[in-house]
Amino acid sequence: MVQRMLNVVGQPVLRRDGMGHVLGKTTYVDDITYPDMLHLKMVRSPIPHARIKGIDFSEAEKVPGFVCYLTHKDIPKNVYTILTLIGVGPDEEPVLAEDKVLYNGEQIAAIVAETEEAAMEAVSRVKLDLEELPAVFDVEEALKAGAPILKPWGTNYFIYDYEYGQQNMFRKVRFGDVDKAFDEADFIVEECYQTSPIEHVPSETTACIAKPEADGRITVHTNTQALFFSLDNTALILQVPFQKLHFVGGTVGGGFGGKVDVIVEPIATLAAIKTGRPVKYKFTREEEMRVSSSRGAWRMYFKDGVMKDGRIIARKVTTYADSGAYNRHTPYAVTKHVANAAGPYRIPNVWIDAHCVYTNRQPGSAMRGFGVTPASFAIESQMDLIAETIGMDPWEIRFINAYRDGDMKPHQKVVEDATLIEVMQTAAEMVGHKLPEEYRKMSSSNREGGNHG
Amino acid sequence: MASKIVNFTLNGRPVEAMSKPLTTLQAILREQFKYTATKSGCKQGGCGSCTVLVNDEPIMSCLLPVENVEGQEVVTLEGLLQSEDGLHPIQAAFFERFAVQCGYCSPGMIMISKALLEQNPQPSREEIVDALTGNFCRCTGYEPIIQAVEEAARRMNGG
Amino acid sequence: MxxxxxxxxxxxxxxxxxxxxxxxxxxxxxxxxxxxxxxxxxxxxxxxxxxLQRAGLNNIKRTNGSLAIGATTTLTRMMADHTIPLLQEAAHHIGGWSIRNMGTVGGNLFAPPPSGDFAVALLALDAQVKLVSNNSQRVLPLTEFYTGFMTTALQPNELVSEIMVPVPKGKTAYLKYGRRHANTPAIVTVAVHLILENRIVKDVRLGLNAVGPYPIRAEAAERVLIGTTFDQEAIAAAAHAAAEECQPFTDSIATEWYRRRMVGVYVRRALTQLAG
CATH class of the missing domain: 3.30.43.10 (Uridine Diphospho-n-acetylenolpyruvylglucosamine Reductase, domain 2)
Known part of the structure; x- marks a missing residue:
C-alpha cells in the first residue's frame, strides 16, 4: 500500500504539457488568431519625466488601416494599483498617462489598427508635446530635500500603514536593543550592498487577445502568470462586473515573475469593447526589455555587532528598494524583505528600516524571491565579511549563528522546521569539505552543540 | 505594394504563398499556413524560437523574406512525425529527458538539433553546445536540452 | 511594413x-x-x-596567393573554406549557427561595433574591398573603407561585390572577448598577423573591434613592434600602446574603462600566443 502511494514521490513524472510542446501543438496566446482581429500598439514616452502638454493624432489617423486611438479619458478608472486586491494602496499608476509621465517608455496612448504594421506606423506619426522635467534615478537622491517629487501625495516613498494606525515612511522591525549590543560587541562590521535591475526575458513576450462574445462577455486570452489577479484588476479598471470577463490562460512562455503585472489586458479589453472586434496587444522584444517590469534594484546598508567567539549579537539594516516609477509589487517586496533581512540566523538584537522609493526608472516588480533574494545576497556576503574580519572559518560562522527550531525571529515569528544546519552539513559533504565533529553533530531540532549552547 | 506569389515546398508539399514585399517566412508560416509551431520570440534573430530548416540548413525565419525561399524546401516542426506513437527520436528525447519546460523554445531547439544530427550523427557535447548557442532557453539552464540531444543521437544511431 | x-x-x-x-x-x-x-x-x-542573395555573389575564388570572397558568401560557407584559418575562426565567432547561415561576409562589414567582428580579421590580413556601380569599379584597402560610425566610403550607387584577401605569409591569432563564450557582441576583438625573422618583427598588423567607431588597426602598437625583438617586453609595450590609442565606448555590454583595460589584456594574450 505504502509502495503504491509512493510511485510518484521521488520518481520523475513526465510533464502533462510536454507532449504538446515537442509536437509544437501547445497553443500560446500569439498562436490564436481571429479573422477580424485588430492590433494595438502603444505611444510611449521617449523621456523619463515630463509634463504632457499635447498629443496630436492627426497624421496617425491618415495611416491606411488606422481604426481608433485611446487615451486616459477613455478609461473608466484609469488610476489603479495592482495590489489593491490585498489591501495595498493608494491607487497611483495610470493605465494611460494623464498629465505627466514618470519613466521612459510609459504608456501614453493606444493605437488600434487593422494590421500590426499599420498600428506601428500610426504610432510613429503621433506627435507628442512634452515639457521635460528634472528626473531622479537614485534612491537616496530621491529622498533628499529638493528632489523632483513624483507622487501626488508629495513624497517619493510609499507610506505604510503600520500598527496602531501610525503611518510610516518605511517598513520597520525592532527586536531587542541594537545600540546597547553594539556597545558590548568586540567587532563592528559594516558594508553597503547594491543589486542591479534584471529583466526576466521570458521567451514569449507579454501578450493578450480580447475578444467580444455574442453574449456580451469578453474572452481574454492572456499569458499572465496571475489569471484572476489580471481579471479582477481589469474589471476594476474598466468598471465592469467580474462575470463580464472570461480570462483564459495557463500557457505561459516563461514568466519568472515578469508576467504578474496587469499591463496589456485592461487596455486591450477596452479596445475590444470600443470596437466590437477582437484586439491583440503583444509586446515586441524591445518593449519587453525596455518597459516591462524588471527585478528592482536594492541598496542595503548592513551594520553587525559580533563577538570574538563568532556570535552576531546585533544587526542594523537600512534598505532602499528602487520601485521605479510605480508600485507594482515593490511595497510587498519590501515587507517580505524586512522579514528576511536578519537571515536564517539567531540574532538577539535587530533593527531594520526598509524604504520603498520611487524614481524615474522603469518600474521594478516581482521576480523569483523578490525582496528576499537581494537580502540573501547581502546577508551571505556579510557573513563572509564577518568571518574574514574576525579571522574565523566561513562555515563555522554560519553554524554558530544558524537558527534552530524554537528560536524567535526578529519579526516575532517562532522558527519551525528549520533545516539550515542539515543543509549545510549535506553541502559540506557534497563539496568534500571536512567539518569539525562539533558541527557534524549539530541539529536544527535542539540547541545542543555550537556556541549558543 | 503588389503582392507576389511565392512557390516553395513546405514539409514535403508544394505550396503557394501570397506575400507583400519583404514579408518574412515566419509571418507566412504562422499567419497564412497557420503552422504556429514556429514561434515569434523576438523578431530580431536573437532567440532562435523561429528556427526552421531551409534546404536542411537552420535559419531564423523572422529575418528571411519569404521571396528568398522561392523554389526551396522548408521544414518546420509540423513536418516531423505528429503523433504520440510516432515521435521523432529528438522529440521523444526532449519529452522524456525534461528538455521542455515552458515549451516556447522547444520547436526551434528541436529543429536545429535535427539539422545537427543529420549533418553530424555523433556530435560531441562541445559540438552540440556550439550548434545550439543561438537558441535561447530561459527555463531549463540548457543541461537537460544538451542531454536530450545526446540521447537522441544514441537512439538515431541504434543505441 | x-x-x-x-x-x-x-x-x-x-x-x-x-x-x-x-x-x-x-x-x-x-x-x-x-x-x-x-x-x-x-x-x-x-x-x-x-x-543580393540571388545576384551571384556567393562564391569564393582562389587566385594566385589570394582569396576573392563574393560579398554574399555566408559565414557558414566561410567557415568551411580552409585556405585561411583566421577567416574560419573569425566567422565562427559571429552569431549562432542559423545567423551564420544567413549573415554574409559583405554584410558584416556594415555591422556597427560592438558587432562586425569579421572585419578585424580582414584588417589583420590587409584585405581590400571591390566597390562596383553601373559605370565604375574601384578597389579600396579596408582601412580606407570606414569613414566613421556607420559611415563608409561607399557611394549611393555602389555595392561591395567582393573582398580580396592575400593568403597570409606570417602567423595569425584571433581572440574575441564577450559576456558569453559564443553568440555575443564583443567587449573587445583582436586579430593579429605577424611576420618574424630571427625573432625580429618584420611586419605586423593588429586589428581591433568594439573599441572605436569602426574596426580599426592599432597602428601605434604596430609601430612599437616593428623592428624590435619579439619578447615579453615588446609585447607588453605593444599592449600598452594599443590600450592608449583605442577609442572605446560605453554600452550595455561593457564600460569604456573596462574595454580599454581589456584591450591591453587581449592584445597581450594574442601576441603571446604567437610567441609560443
Whole structure:
C-alpha cells in the first residue's frame, strides 16, 4: 500500500504539457488568431519625466488601416494599483498617462489598427508635446530635500500603514536593543550592498487577445502568470462586473515573475469593447526589455555587532528598494524583505528600516524571491565579511549563528522546521569539505552543540 | 505594394504563398499556413524560437523574406512525425529527458538539433553546445536540452 | 511594413542597375540579419529594398596567393573554406549557427561595433574591398573603407561585390572577448598577423573591434613592434600602446574603462600566443 502511494514521490513524472510542446501543438496566446482581429500598439514616452502638454493624432489617423486611438479619458478608472486586491494602496499608476509621465517608455496612448504594421506606423506619426522635467534615478537622491517629487501625495516613498494606525515612511522591525549590543560587541562590521535591475526575458513576450462574445462577455486570452489577479484588476479598471470577463490562460512562455503585472489586458479589453472586434496587444522584444517590469534594484546598508567567539549579537539594516516609477509589487517586496533581512540566523538584537522609493526608472516588480533574494545576497556576503574580519572559518560562522527550531525571529515569528544546519552539513559533504565533529553533530531540532549552547 | 506569389515546398508539399514585399517566412508560416509551431520570440534573430530548416540548413525565419525561399524546401516542426506513437527520436528525447519546460523554445531547439544530427550523427557535447548557442532557453539552464540531444543521437544511431 | 517593393536581382549588373535607378532611397540587404530586426521593430521603414542573395555573389575564388570572397558568401560557407584559418575562426565567432547561415561576409562589414567582428580579421590580413556601380569599379584597402560610425566610403550607387584577401605569409591569432563564450557582441576583438625573422618583427598588423567607431588597426602598437625583438617586453609595450590609442565606448555590454583595460589584456594574450 505504502509502495503504491509512493510511485510518484521521488520518481520523475513526465510533464502533462510536454507532449504538446515537442509536437509544437501547445497553443500560446500569439498562436490564436481571429479573422477580424485588430492590433494595438502603444505611444510611449521617449523621456523619463515630463509634463504632457499635447498629443496630436492627426497624421496617425491618415495611416491606411488606422481604426481608433485611446487615451486616459477613455478609461473608466484609469488610476489603479495592482495590489489593491490585498489591501495595498493608494491607487497611483495610470493605465494611460494623464498629465505627466514618470519613466521612459510609459504608456501614453493606444493605437488600434487593422494590421500590426499599420498600428506601428500610426504610432510613429503621433506627435507628442512634452515639457521635460528634472528626473531622479537614485534612491537616496530621491529622498533628499529638493528632489523632483513624483507622487501626488508629495513624497517619493510609499507610506505604510503600520500598527496602531501610525503611518510610516518605511517598513520597520525592532527586536531587542541594537545600540546597547553594539556597545558590548568586540567587532563592528559594516558594508553597503547594491543589486542591479534584471529583466526576466521570458521567451514569449507579454501578450493578450480580447475578444467580444455574442453574449456580451469578453474572452481574454492572456499569458499572465496571475489569471484572476489580471481579471479582477481589469474589471476594476474598466468598471465592469467580474462575470463580464472570461480570462483564459495557463500557457505561459516563461514568466519568472515578469508576467504578474496587469499591463496589456485592461487596455486591450477596452479596445475590444470600443470596437466590437477582437484586439491583440503583444509586446515586441524591445518593449519587453525596455518597459516591462524588471527585478528592482536594492541598496542595503548592513551594520553587525559580533563577538570574538563568532556570535552576531546585533544587526542594523537600512534598505532602499528602487520601485521605479510605480508600485507594482515593490511595497510587498519590501515587507517580505524586512522579514528576511536578519537571515536564517539567531540574532538577539535587530533593527531594520526598509524604504520603498520611487524614481524615474522603469518600474521594478516581482521576480523569483523578490525582496528576499537581494537580502540573501547581502546577508551571505556579510557573513563572509564577518568571518574574514574576525579571522574565523566561513562555515563555522554560519553554524554558530544558524537558527534552530524554537528560536524567535526578529519579526516575532517562532522558527519551525528549520533545516539550515542539515543543509549545510549535506553541502559540506557534497563539496568534500571536512567539518569539525562539533558541527557534524549539530541539529536544527535542539540547541545542543555550537556556541549558543 | 503588389503582392507576389511565392512557390516553395513546405514539409514535403508544394505550396503557394501570397506575400507583400519583404514579408518574412515566419509571418507566412504562422499567419497564412497557420503552422504556429514556429514561434515569434523576438523578431530580431536573437532567440532562435523561429528556427526552421531551409534546404536542411537552420535559419531564423523572422529575418528571411519569404521571396528568398522561392523554389526551396522548408521544414518546420509540423513536418516531423505528429503523433504520440510516432515521435521523432529528438522529440521523444526532449519529452522524456525534461528538455521542455515552458515549451516556447522547444520547436526551434528541436529543429536545429535535427539539422545537427543529420549533418553530424555523433556530435560531441562541445559540438552540440556550439550548434545550439543561438537558441535561447530561459527555463531549463540548457543541461537537460544538451542531454536530450545526446540521447537522441544514441537512439538515431541504434543505441 | 511599409515596403512597397522588394527586388531580388539575378545578377550583379541587374543589382547595380537598380541602384542607379533608385539611388539612396534603396536599402540594400544580403542575409538580412542587420536590417530585418530594425524593420520588424518599426525602427526602419524602407520603401524599396534590394536583396543580393540571388545576384551571384556567393562564391569564393582562389587566385594566385589570394582569396576573392563574393560579398554574399555566408559565414557558414566561410567557415568551411580552409585556405585561411583566421577567416574560419573569425566567422565562427559571429552569431549562432542559423545567423551564420544567413549573415554574409559583405554584410558584416556594415555591422556597427560592438558587432562586425569579421572585419578585424580582414584588417589583420590587409584585405581590400571591390566597390562596383553601373559605370565604375574601384578597389579600396579596408582601412580606407570606414569613414566613421556607420559611415563608409561607399557611394549611393555602389555595392561591395567582393573582398580580396592575400593568403597570409606570417602567423595569425584571433581572440574575441564577450559576456558569453559564443553568440555575443564583443567587449573587445583582436586579430593579429605577424611576420618574424630571427625573432625580429618584420611586419605586423593588429586589428581591433568594439573599441572605436569602426574596426580599426592599432597602428601605434604596430609601430612599437616593428623592428624590435619579439619578447615579453615588446609585447607588453605593444599592449600598452594599443590600450592608449583605442577609442572605446560605453554600452550595455561593457564600460569604456573596462574595454580599454581589456584591450591591453587581449592584445597581450594574442601576441603571446604567437610567441609560443
Amino acid at each position: 511599409t515596403t512597397k517593393e522588394y527586388f531580388l536581382p539575378q545578377s550583379l549588373d541587374e543589382a547595380v542597375g537598380l541602384l542607379a535607378d533608385h539611388g539612396p532611397s534603396l536599402l540594400v540587404i544580403a542575409g538580412g540579419t542587420l536590417a530585418m530586426p530594425l524593420i520588424n521593430e518599426g525602427v526602419s521603414m524602407p520603401e524599396t529594398v534590394i536583396g
